[in-house]
Amino acid sequence: MYWIGYDIGSSSIKAALIDAEKGSVKSTVQYPEKEMEIQSPKAGWAEQDPETWWQHVCEATSKLLAVSAVNSNEIKGIGISYQMHGLVLVDKEMQVLRPSIIWCDSRAVETGRQLFLETGSEKCLSNLLNSPGNFTLSKLKWVKENEPLLFDQVHKFMLPGDFIALKLTGHCSTTISGLSEGILWDFKDDKSANWLLEVAGISPDLIPEVLPTFSDQGRITKAAALQCGLPKGIPVMYRAGDQPNNALSLNVLEPGEIAATGGTSGVVYAISDQANTVEGERINCFAHVNHQPGTARIGKMLCINGTGIQYSWMRSQVAPDVSYHELNKMAASVPIGANNLRILPFGNGAERMLYNENRGARVSGLNFNRHKKEHLLRASLEGIAFSFVYGLEILERDGVNLSRVKAGNDNLFQSELFSNTISTLTGTNIEVVETTGAVGAARAAAWAFGDFSSIDEAASTDQLAASFEPMTNTDEYQEAYELWKNDLKEYLT
Structure with missing residues (x-):
């Protein structure tokens, strides 16, 4: 059956x-x-x-x-x-x-x-x-x-x-x-x-x-x-x-757990047991699938419009005949921080997490004598990863305690460079899982009917596509991120 x-x-x-x-x-x-x-x-x-x-x-x-x-x-x-x-x-x-x-x-x-x-x-x-x-x-x-x-x-x-x-x-x-x-x-x-x-x-x-x-x-x-x-x-x-449902598909149901997607836009969906918010004008809070009166399970959602769309734009403009796998290898061939080249990936409309600012993307530090397409690709991926980390900091200020991040295996999280950057800067493990929203919906229905004792049991056959742990060279990542945040501060001034 x-x-x-x-x-x-x-x-x-x-x-x-x-x-x-x-x-x-x-x-x-x-x-x-x-x-x-x-x-x-x-x-x-x-x-x-x-x-x-x-x-x-x-x-x-x-x-x-x-x-x-x-x-x-x-x-x-x-x-x-x-x-x-x-x-x-x-x-x-x-x-x-x-x-x-x-x-x-x-x-x-x-x-x-x-x-x-x-x-x-x-x-x-x-x-x-x-x-x-x-x-x-x-x-x-x-x-x-x-x-x-x-x-x-x-x-x-x-x-x-x-x-x-x-x-x-x-x-x-x-x-x-x-x-x-x-x-x-x-x-x-x-x-x-x-x-x-x-x-x-x-x-x-x-x-x-x-x-x-x-x-x-x-x-x-x-x-x-x-x-x-x-x-x-x-x-x-x-x-x-x-x-x-994406969070449920990844078995993200309890406080501190986070489901993330990096498609055309990026989403960080964190579970909290606190039905309150101090960042309600920058994030959205919804009743999660397992929310019950008296037992709060709030999905605190941060959406970043300019994520995967920036990387696809970069591909079409810089290396149109290259696969994403090869793009990621090219990006990884240059050092952390892309030799001081930085990109703010906010070129896809107003960003709620930036108080609905809509000023477009920004490239900083471009040097025609030092930078090649590999640097543009790395700066692009790092800029998206930094925007995720910045968003996670907003969620932490809203009461989210990070324990783990899980993502589906059909988006930016397939990139080792991208996932390592987020993992290292947040000190959080990232798991990339083979599943889809339709699969999660089917399993949820089966669990509701009583065929499984838990969503965890229903998802027990899922394969772990990849996992990422914080790197040891934290200072290099942190320095690059702080420079990116300084650019962001100027951008919003």
């Missing part, structure tokens, strides 16, 4: 099958092969049709069953991971009213800022652990203000994963973790932040039923079974946003 996990991204749908007894991965697929289109009717807008996600879920399921040669009757149930912060609106017949305003849409920035001012920073940061920002509630208020006739038809609002669960089960629901990512969970009162909805002029009746993250969240309907090819009546047992 098997469990199926879905990862509902903005570029594709990923699906995975895991063995219900061993937790091992049977097969993984993605659909479509080409990235899904994101509509941008105006500058800064980003929308997708939720029904397209559902169609691709059905296609991915068909592809997965074919690739794995598994009979659909062998599927026990479903877990769902999804792109965070999106807004899906449905009417009383559960029909979608408009395209989803997805995570990278920036139209509601000013709406969120006004909500923050009206509510007050103290109330927001003490109760929500966040400012409303450009998250789901702010997008909902934007619709109310700019599309009033459509808003009058809204019966419920949902996140992308809630919509896929609705399509599968016919039941409209959400989770505590989901409400927190929409900035709608009051951590002091342990309930939805209806007071914030009142400030926004929105009825709390628009919130779907709130279910536990790990629970029987509904059974597959006959109609859904016919469309997606799964057995009627199997349960959806788990649902979480992509970053909390």
Whole structure:
């Protein structure tokens, strides 16, 4: 028997099958092969049709069953991971009213800022652990203000994963973790932040039923079974946003543990048992998948926009015909600090951790007589690594005690230079693990059902791709980092 996990991204749908007894991965697929289109009717807008996600879920399921040669009757149930912060609106017949305003849409920035001012920073940061920002509630208020006739038809609002669960089960629901990512969970009162909805002029009746993250969240309907090819009546047992789910996939659940990703953007997601924040305008705090009232498990998330995108840009401009593996070898051929060449990797929009400053990247110390492409590559990787370390320092000031860092094996952490730099400067071990978000969602569902005693047991077959320990030449790394921080200080002055 098997469990199926879905990862509902903005570029594709990923699906995975895991063995219900061993937790091992049977097969993984993605659909479509080409990235899904994101509509941008105006500058800064980003929308997708939720029904397209559902169609691709059905296609991915068909592809997965074919690739794995598994009979659909062998599927026990479903877990769902999804792109965070999106807004899906449905009417009383559960029909979608408009395209989803997805995570990278920036139209509601000013709406969120006004909500923050009206509510007050103290109330927001003490109760929500966040400012409303450009998250789901702010997008909902934007619709109310700019599309009033459509808003009058809204019966419920949902996140992308809630919509896929609705399509599968016919039941409209959400989770505590989901409400927190929409900035709608009051951590002091342990309930939805209806007071914030009142400030926004929105009825709390628009919130779907709130279910536990790990629970029987509904059974597959006959109609859904016919469309997606799964057995009627199997349960959806788990649902979480992509970053909390990524942490779960890496078995990052307890205070001090950190999940990190270094893709186009970089994310550091640290678990804390403290439901408070002093850096709430530079980081985001969400209810982690195992958060319970009275037993806080807060995911403190720091996002760096200009990480992998900087390295890919450097590759395309400096060494376009060279593999990333060869790039990393070239970068490692020059000394720590790249002979005083330094790069601030902040060229991909406003950086929340820098108080939403958007000044572009910066190169310092470039010498035409000393520096070659190898130095540019090393300075690029070091600049990204230093930005991670700087972010970890922010998290430490917010009460996070570092114990270990875990990352998936499909991003910058594959680079020995990159990982060694972070490990040495933080004094923390880094483990790079072979897993994916879809695999993690499937295992979480199996654990919720009772097939495994813990996530650790479910993930016991994962392979450790690499591990990194702090280097002995700490002074060289520290000197390079301090020079980089001095550049950053000047940059922000």
